[in-house]
Amino acid sequence: MTDQNNDRRFVLTRRAFTRSAMLAGVALAAPAIIGRSAFAQSGEGLDAYTSANVDWKREAGKKIMVGGATHPWSNAVTPFIPQFTELTGIEVETDFRSETEFLTALPIKLASGSRTPDVFMYLAYGQGITAGWLEPLNSYYENKDLVDPAWYDEADVLKPAREYPLWHDGERYAFPITAEAQTLYLNKAYLNEKDLDTPKTFDELLAAARAIKTDNVSGIAMRAKAAGNATFPLTGFIYSYGGELFNDGRVVYDSPEAIAGVEMFTTLLREAGPIGVSNYDWYEALNDFMQGASAITSDTSNFATDISNPAKSKVAADAAFAIMPTAGDKPSRPNMSCWQAAVNSKSNNKDAAFLFLLWATSKATSLQTAARGLATTRVSAWESDGFKKAFGDQAAQAALANLQNADADLAKRARFHPQSPQILNELAVGVSLALSGAETAESAMKKAAAKANSQLRT
Template structure:
């Protein structure tokens, strides 16, 4: 009995000593509760120290997109590092838009982070106050906001404030047939005038081969026409005024229309990207301008009759004001302004879009917006070398929108597209541009 008491005293003394000097080690086999305070926090067999976001459950709503698929395997690392639980929800594009509109209109605070389509939705979301202002948070020097290309962030900004972070970008480029150019001893067009001259020389409709193909369908054509517009010195809107009837715009309409009317395939008025791409991929056109994101379709032997090594990629040719292809953000990441977990939400956004993860995600074939990633072999390994170089240069010089930046984008595209169709069919471009510009101005004024 004396021996047992002696052991108990020694055991209690050891515990008290451990508590006083804060040393770690085995806690012993006693059945009593573990000591609290510093001893428990530092005990190797006790729970790890609390993390900043322990117990936070973050709701993140995304699109069914390759970007999401590339990020998902990395999320457990984020949860482990922060103590956060990420509840990821994925939807098809139209479902996502509908879900976000319903929840944000209702003022839901349960939604924390979500993917956004800047070109279609940002204007409305910013006007309604649905997206959180990230301006101050984005000043984190380690995260480095300045690493994002200027064009990619422009549609996520308003009045100098940032409302989202770009995830996926695309640019308009020139696709061309290397073998056809070499056979005819034609140099790669550096200007739009040279592009037209090459299209004229290579056009051979009697043998069902055409000098140029692009979208000709009214609304879908607008985005690809935009690079012709910018490179000619025009734009859709300037200082709140519709500008699709300026001399620069009319010149661009006539050039685009003439290329498709004189050197394009039959039925071009019914062509969106699948049809126009199909003409090029079937070996029936020398040149094609469209988004760089479409390139996998051309390199797939199941979809293309043109050998992959005969397809060239080039920066969009220069017009009167130089090379000005669009460089747009098709998907961004924003935070709900009503979320009650702003710091946790930003922690996720910052992590998902940091340099390291952006490199991994782009390396999986998802073209992003960080300038530094385009300069890394790990960031460009998924793309053909020539294409990666073209994408990099285009993102440096590109314009950040490929359509009118208004809330009612569909109606605006129809107005611009009407002028494009008039140009393709050989109608009175000047007259139509003036009429559609007046309608466009009324649309802009109504939204104000």
């Protein structure tokens, strides 16, 4: 097949994508009540829960709202919510929205003192704790009516995920619900056409992306819009070049190392990226890759499930999964994250909300969601046949390797700062200026860091 025919077959117009995304957004914005008659088989596998020394029925008759982003976790856990209702007698209403919409609306709602959602996905940990939005959970863990420690088995939780929610005083304000590491995704067919190997260094990545780019296929696509939640892939570039976002009370993404990472990131997208990449969030980057409209992307390991699914991805048979490249003699340092789920400190149903999170992150539920391809926080789930089949052996190996190469402390320093939204937003705006060519990477990062530091409360 020629490049031209390949391009024509897979390209998806921006207008078509926007139309489908808008239609999806309308559906996602409407809360849904998940009851006993929903599509999961009610009552199936309850022995795995009733064997625990937990009073599951103590909150029977309550109703809670679970809010979050449309995400692999929400997609994987939703079919099993009727099982939770059967087990506990607690009805669950869900409100899952696009990530941008959810992350924009949630702090406004919490700041207003809203009692719902009772449970919500969360990222800006430091901001939520400082503002008093997140319920402290250590006392719940110590309640023998709520938790059977032997049954829950925290030792089965991956070490980075187990440590991720710990605040500096040892208090926990959330449950980790995913273990994600930045992964490099490649379309082998495009690489083979140019006789290219999997890039091991960033210079090789840039050369490959340039070589593959055509008028209809971008060499690489990544999220790059001027919003803090779009900085996930960029951050792995900064770390891998030896830079940091935050250290010793100051924003430091204006260091020479960080600037070098930003320079590589923006050069890749400017010279080999798609038209309009400055407006890309993860939806667009993932869609382009799965449609064959881009040859390479880099983002969370959770993308692997959709990319490997031939019902969703036109490139499932050609997809390859790799570790993040290196810069010179520096080690690969992919970004990592654990999406977390918290209990609203203003909720009227805190025990019921805690039981939901206990159930959702347990071994038994994790095995079920892992079989749907979710990269959970559980070692037992990662080792299960169901996960390996759904996620793919190569994808799982790449994700684990990237998790091992990641530095959780680096990831937490900026993410857990009470003013993390401002820190990340200024970074995103600065990178957007560098990407457009309006500023050099050095100039943009120095201005962004200075502005971020001027906003930090002492």
